[in-house]
Amino acid sequence: METLTIARVGGQGDGIAQTPQGLVFAPLTLPGEIIRAETIKEGRAEGVEILTPSPDRIAPVSPQYGDCGGCSLQHWATGPYLEWKREQVRLALAREAIETEIEATVAVPMASRRRVALHARRSPEGKVILGFKARKSWRLVEIAECPVADPRLVRAFPSLARVAGAFLEHPKSAPTLHVTWTDAGLDVDVTGVERKSGGLSRDRQMQAIRAAGEADLARLSMAGETLVMARQPRITFGPASVPLPPGGFLQAVPEAELAMTSRAVAAVKGSKKVADLFCGSGSFTFPLATVAPVLAADASAAGIAALKAGVSSTSGLRQITAEARDLFRRPLSPFDLKGCDAIVFDPPRAGAIDQTQQIAGTKASVVVGVSCNPTTFARDARVLIDAGFRLETVTPVDQFLWSAHVELVGVFRR
Numbered sequence: 102m103e104t105l106t107i108a109r110v111g112g113q114g115d116g117i118a119q120t121p122q123g124l125v126f127a128p129l130t131l132p133g134e135i136i137r138a139e140t141i142k143e144g145r146a147e148g149v150e151i152l153t154p155s156p157d158r159i160a161p162v163s164p165q166y167g168d169c170g171g172c173s174l175q176h177w178a179t180g181p182y183l184e185w186k187r188e189q190v191r192l193a194l195a196r197e198a199i200e201t202e203i204e205a206t207v208a209v210p211m212a213s214r215r216r217v218a219l220h221a222r223r224s225p226e227g228k229v230i231l232g233f234k235a236r237k238s239w240r241l242v243e244i245a246e247c248p249v250a251d252p253r254l255v256r257a258f259p260s261l262a263r264v265a266g267a268f269l270e271h272p273k274s275a276p277t278l279h280v281t282w283t284d285a286g287l288d289v290d291v292t293g294v295e296r297k298s299g300g301l302s303r304d305r306q307m308q309a310i311r312a313a314g315e316a317d318l319a320r321l322s323m324a325g326e327t328l329v330m331a332r333q334p335r336i337t338f339g340p341a342s343v344p345l346p347p348g349g350f351l352q353a354v355p356e357a358e359l360a361m362t363s364r365a366v367a368a369v370k371g372s373k374k375v376a377d378l379f380c381g382s383g384s385f386t387f388p389l390a391t392v393a394p395v396l397a398a399d400a401s402a403a404g405i406a407a408l409k410a411g412v413s414s415t416s417g418l419r420q421i422t423a424e425a426r427d428l429f430r431r432p433l434s435p436f437d438l439k440g441c442d443a444i445v446f447d448p449p450r451a452g453a454i455d456q457t458q459q460i461a462g463t464k465a466s467v468v469v470g471v472s473c474n475p476t477t478f479a480r481d482a483r484v485l486i487d488a489g490f491r492l493e494t495v496t497p498v499d500q501f502l503w504s505a506h507v508e509l510v511g512v513f514r515r
């Protein structure tokens with residue numbers, strides 16, 4: 102037994118105590134708390150009892166709290182929790198010697214997540230278990246309620262378990278249901294049953310299609326291939342309605358998407374032409390095209406096709422041109438971006454170092470960086486700052502409520 106005092110919460114969301122033997126990580130603890138750990142293994146406290154709770158500790162709302170790996174910070178009062186997210190952004194920028202105004206973290210409401218990834222397994226008794234991964238484990242925690250997910254998703258969990266059952270054909274199958282609430286209802290893409298795990302027999306495909314009908318799914322697809330579509334899943338981006346490609350990227354929370362797109366639109370106001378790089382199916386493209394013509398690019402051919410379909414069914418927009426292009430291998434050059442005085446980029450977690458170097462060489466006077474990884478954002482921001490841009494503001498956005506993830510929007514000008 103060891104008694105420890107938690108000094109701070111680290112970047113992964115665990116409490117950290119400083120001991121003569123080094124740092125000790127204690128999950129689900131808060132700064133200032135005195136805890137007792139049964140054992141300390143490889144720098145992790147196990148069997149933790151909280152002796153003196155923080156005044157910022159609140160009662161968690163999820164019945165699976167502590168077991169489910171999803172929401173590890175819901176015991177923290179909103180104020181200090183959001184401030185911690187802001188601090189993660191400040192720390193990432195400080196590592197690149199960048200100082201700027203960091204706004205208060207934009208909060209999202211509970212019950213707002215329109216996308217969840219549910220894992221399915223069969224219990225030894227043959228029951229289908231649908232749930233999230235447990236903390237630091239491959240075990241599944243069966244989920245019947247989820248306070249962060251849109252209740253329309255949660256209500257569908259029992260019928261989604263029947264859909265999942267069809268995909269549990271081979272012992273090696275570990276299906277994951279990527280479930281999205283769209284304007285046409287539920288869109289489900291199943292991964293983890295690809296050929297290497299045995300694929301899916303014709304009989305099982307028929308079973309899955311029947312279960313999709315009973316669950317009233319708009320569409321059921323497997324690794325991006327449509328199995329059945331009762332209604333075309335569509336998403337509204339600003340003034341446009343876009344047919345979402347199966348398995349395509351979509352911001353997880355509409356309120357977070359709006360917080361980010363509205364800041365991008367405000368930043369580029371008055372521009373002659375905007376580039377939207379890593380545009381997906383157009384969540385930024387369409388709101389931006391209410392302000393100026395847009396040049397959009399993304400590696401996903403399906404995303405670009407969806408974006409183009411949205412363009413052809415929407416009137417009153419400024420011109421949009423879209424290209425399917427791998428921006429890691431073939432970043433758009435200053436020549437390709439000629440005429441764009443504003444550039445928005447929203448890369449995956451790896452960031453976009455090569456594309457950013459090209460942006461630095463353009464004549465753009467405003468750049469908006471959107472990121473789900475403050476560390477790679479800070480690295481890319483350093484390139485822009487060294488090229489004469491000033492990072493005017495950064496807004497952290499709490500898209501993944503009660504997780505350690507931090508998203509942000511940064512506005513650069515020169």
Ligand SMILES: C[S@@+](CC[C@H](N)C(=O)[O-])C[C@H]1O[C@@H](n2cnc3c(N)ncnc32)[C@H](O)[C@@H]1O
Binds near residue numbers: 352379384401428448
């Ligand atoms: C964080 S998402 C943003 C998408 C879009 N801006 C949105 O808000 O929906 C990142 C996007 O980067 C795209 N992407 C990933 N790797 C890429 C690459 N090498 N080149 C171009 N786009 C890529 C993905 O297809 C995805 O659409």
